[in-house]
Amino acid sequence: MALKNLLPLFFLVVFVGILAAVGYVVYSIVQDVSKNTKEKMERKHMVFSKDGMKVQVKEIKDEEYKDRSQSVLVNIWNHTSFPAYKSRLWDMGGSDATKSEGGAEKRKPYSK
Template sequence: MAVSSLVPLIILLVLVGVLAAVGYVAYSIVQGVSKSTREKMERKNVVFTKDGMKVEVKEIRDEEYKDRSQSVLVNMWNHTSFPAYKSRFWDMAGSSSQQSGAEKRKP
């Protein structure tokens, strides 16, 4: 009679052990994901604290900002074409004729 009363206890202990193992695996996965996410966010200047989230702003000098802006505008200008535009001051088509502007306009 003592053996038959121990079977439910053994089953309960095995079940609790399996649930504890599954819980520990789930906990370790959550901790690993949160750690890797925290590291990725810190590389992007976002830090999680007890008080909330802090976002650090990357400082850029005014001169560097102006240089980047100007280079973007210059690149846009250089890669732009005006297909129907004819300037009377310079030849945008790049023809290699040696005539002056006044001679080109004469019929």
């Protein structure tokens, strides 16, 4: 009779033990993923703390920054075409006169 009363207690202890084991496995996996993620983020100069996330920026000298910016603008300018635009100062299409005379376009004489 006493064994019959202890059987639900035994099942409860086994059930709580299984839940504790599953909880521990989940906790250890979360901690491992958190540690690996933190290490990867630190390699990319990002640090998580209680205050928030801090991002370290590589220092670029002012002259290098200006050179990169100017290079991008020059590349954009060189690869741009204005199909309906005719300039009096330069030929964006690259006429034959410009190519044959070393980059200088020959002007036509003014006539009325």
